[in-house]
Amino acid sequence: MRYLDSNSYYRQRFGHRMYKAALSLDVTCPNRDGSCGSEGCAFCSAGGSGEFASPADLTISESLDMAIGKLSAKTGSDTGFIAYFQSFTSTYCEPDYLRRALLEASAHEKVEAIAVGTRPDCLPDEILDVLSDVNRILPVFVELGLQTSNDKTAEWFGRGYRTGVFDEAVNKLKERGLNTTAHVIFYLKGETREDMLGSVRHVVESGCDGIKITCLYILKGTRVADEWQRGELALPTMEEYFDTIERALEIIPRDMVVHRITGDGPKSLLLAPMWTADKRAVVNYINRRFG
Numbered sequence: 001m002r003y004l005d006s007n008s009y010y011r012q013r014f015g016h017r018m019y020k021a022a023l024s025l026d027v028t029c030p031n032r033d034g035s036c037g038s039e040g041c042a043f044c045s046a047g048g049s050g051e052f053a054s055p056a057d058l059t060i061s062e063s064l065d066m067a068i069g070k071l072s073a074k075t076g077s078d079t080g081f082i083a084y085f086q087s088f089t090s091t092y093c094e095p096d097y098l099r100r101a102l103l104e105a106s107a108h109e110k111v112e113a114i115a116v117g118t119r120p121d122c123l124p125d126e127i128l129d130v131l132s133d134v135n136r137i138l139p140v141f142v143e144l145g146l147q148t149s150n151d152k153t154a155e156w157f158g159r160g161y162r163t164g165v166f167d168e169a170v171n172k173l174k175e176r177g178l179n180t181t182a183h184v185i186f187y188l189k190g191e192t193r194e195d196m197l198g199s200v201r202h203v204v205e206s207g208c209d210g211i212k213i214t215c216l217y218i219l220k221g222t223r224v225a226d227e228w229q230r231g232e233l234a235l236p237t238m239e240e241y242f243d244t245i246e247r248a249l250e251i252i253p254r255d256m257v258v259h260r261i262t263g264d265g266p267k268s269l270l271l272a273p274m275w276t277a278d279k280r281a282v283v284n285y286i287n288r289r290f291g
């Protein structure tokens, strides 16, 4: 690959391929419960970006057994799992609740690392203490939803915090030795290619260890779905999207892990761009162009 993709990174670090077992905690998000918003981000589905995660009403061990069982059946691998707390804002809870959940996950015999998806404004010191403590048992990867470094765009989709909050959070995570990845979304409303590359540059300069980039998906029932139906959003063709990715890869240093350069939204909810639904075609295209 022309960049450090996650498979290569995991092989370097763990000696083999790793698979993410997606889980849900019993949490919501400050952007949904009224603390900083009640409607959620404009692109976020009712499942809080956790459509692939196991249900939150199971214990962590039960959820892991279920998620790992599915992954093993699909991949044939019985080892190398990351317990991925994906839905909503996984640190938007009491520190003790998070501690119990992460310790239960880290005690699972097949789990070799923990990943926690969250917002940078939900990382008070008590939560950082929990993440640091668990990081002494198994590697903890923290994933922050930045989406854009452009505060004006962030206001449009209702992110609910300013980019400076992200910068402070990355500093605190790095001070504690926590591996940090930022999520960026390309083709948010009104953003030019230079805006998107500006977000990538911001993440690189922030000191993050990794980056995940996806295209804006239009999912049923979201606010962006209404805007898209009114013709107010310009989504890229696959070629246009990967032209922008190519420029982004020129900015990203070779030691920064590029966890994703595209994703696949839940098919049952996806309205656009439909090329993202053909996962095999997208993977083949990526391998041809960037392999």
Ligand code: SF4
Residues within 6 Å of the ligand: 029, 030, 031, 032, 039, 040, 041, 044, 045, 048, 049, 087, 088, 089, 119, 145
């Ligand atoms: S912060 Fe995350 S979970 Fe909350 S509304 Fe935005 S995308 Fe959804």
